[in-house]
Structures are given as structure tokens and as C-alpha cells.
Amino acid sequence: DTAVSQTPKYLVTQMGNDKSIKCEQNLGHDTMYWYKQDSKKFLKIMFSYNNKELIINETVPNRFSPKSPDKAHLNLHINSLELGDSAVYFCASSQDRASSEQYFGPGTRLTVT
Amino acid sequence: AQSVTQLDSQVPVFEEAPVELRCNYSSSVSVYLFWYVQYPNQGLQLLLKYLSGSTLVKGINGFEAEFNKSQTSFHLRKPSVHISDTAEYFCAVSEGYSSASKIIFGSGTRLSIRP
Numbered sequence: 001d002t003a004v005s006q007t008p009k010y011l012v013t014q015m016g017n018d019k020s021i022k023c024e025q026n027l028g029h030d031t032m033y034w035y036k037q038d039s040k041k042f043l044k045i046m047f048s049y050n051n052k053e054l055i056i057n058e059t060v061p062n063r064f065s066p067k068s069p070d071k072a073h074l075n076l077h078i079n080s081l082e083l084g085d086s087a088v089y090f091c092a093s094s095q096d097r098a099s100s101e102q103y104f105g106p107g108t109r110l111t112v113t
Numbered sequence: 114a115q116s117v118t119q120l121d122s123q124v125p126v127f128e129e130a131p132v133e134l135r136c137n138y139s140s141s142v143s144v145y146l147f148w149y150v151q152y153p154n155q156g157l158q159l160l161l162k163y164l165s166g167s168t169l170v171k172g173i174n175g176f177e178a179e180f181n182k183s184q185t186s187f188h189l190r191k192p193s194v195h196i197s198d199t200a201e202y203f204c205a206v207s208e209g210y211s212s213a214s215k216i217i218f219g220s221g222t223r224l225s226i227r228p
């Protein structure tokens with residue numbers, strides 16, 4: 001059973017397109033996250049939701065919009081994709097907002113051409 | 114503000130040799146410390162964590178780390194590595210009991226094992 005799953009695993013698209021990445025966790029956790037890992041493997045948090053409420057919003061272009069329909073899902077929608085958006089995007093979850101132990105999904109490799 | 118420094122971007126070692134991956138952090142408050150491992154083309158997996166208590170923390174796959182508050186370090190060690198330990202290792206820090214658990218990751222250390 002996959003604890004944190006993401007779809008798609010790979011996404012190749014052209015500049016200017018709009019795309020979404022989906023994330024689901026079956027751990028019963030309250031808090032979910034999106035991270036971006038660049039080509040140099042640097043990992044940086046983008047957003048965090050706790051029970052569908054946005055609690056962390058780092059300096060991210062407003063082309064990126066997270067959406068949490070319920071606490072088990074956190075999707076990431078990206079408008080007007082740019083070359084610099086190419087990266088691996090990881091979803092993660094934790095028991096609650098105070099819990100520092102996070103469980104990561106397998107990642108979505110986004111390539112913008 | 115918190116930060117994490119992994120001093121070595123790459124560490125090559127021979128199989129069955131010991132290894133130490135270095136990590137230093139800075140924070141003005143008490144912290145939680147973590148080591149995550151990322152195998153090729155996979156997500157991150159928690160290797161071990163320090164929350165409180167004993168400063169020597171044992172994790173999975175024979176790894177251990179020691180929290181040293183005076184040196185603000187959390188170095189990862191394994192006495193004898195295996196080919197399967199080839200991966201990227203990330204040290205991470207978060208503020209204990211903060212209102213939102215934001216983890217700050219280091220830049221990673223690539224561990225490559227030579228037969």
C-alpha cells in the first residue's frame with residue numbers, strides 16, 4: 001500500500017501550458033506539503049496545508065496554486081509554465097502541523113520545453 | 114532563521130569502509146534534526162531523527178547520528194557501508210513545536226560506494 005502517492009510520475013509539457021499534479025495520502029495525516037527539488041538536488045518547501053487550511057506559503061510565484069479538496073489530497077496547479085519550473089516536485093504529509101516527521105511521495109518530474 | 118550546511122557535496126568510499134557525512138545547523142531555538150535518504154529516482158525516506166533525549170540516535174540500515182549541541186552538528190555515520198547505500202543523503206532541521214512544521218533541508222551529500 002502506497003502511503004503518499006503522486007500522479008503523474010513524469011510530466012513533459014511546453015512553455016505557457018497549465019498543468020496539475022495530484023497527491024494523495026492514506027496515512028490519516030492532517031498536514032500535507034509540496035516541495036520543489038531543482039537540478040542540483042536542492043529541496044525547498046513551497047506550501048503546506050493543515051486540514052485544508054493553508055499554513056505555509058513560501059515565496060512562490062502566484063502561477064502556482066495549491067488546492068486541498070480534503071485533508072487526504074493536496075493538488076498543485078501551475079499556470080503559464082516556464083522553463084525554470086522544470087524540477088522534481090515532492091508531496092509529503094505529517095501527522096499534524098506540529099509533527100516534524102514527514103513522509104514523502106515518489107516525486108513528479110516536470111520538464112518544460 | 115534556521116539553516117543547514119552539509120559540508121561535502123560528494124563522498125566516495127570503498128565498500129565495507131566506514132563513512133561519516135557531516136552536517137552543521139544554525140538556529141536560535143531548540144531544534145529537531147533529521148537525516149533523509151534519497152535513492153536514485155525515488156522520494157525521500159526518513160533515516161533517523163533527533164527530537165530530544167539521548168544524543169546518539171540509531172536509524173535504519175545501520176546508520177547512526179550524534180547530536181552535538183555545542184558544535185551545532187548532527188553528523189551521520191555508518192561503520193561499514195554497502196553498495197546499496199549509494200544514494201543522496203539530506204540533513205534537515207525544524208524548530209521544535211513550532212506552529213507550522215517547516216523543515217529546512219541541506220544541499221545534500223552524494224554517497225558513492227566503490228567495490
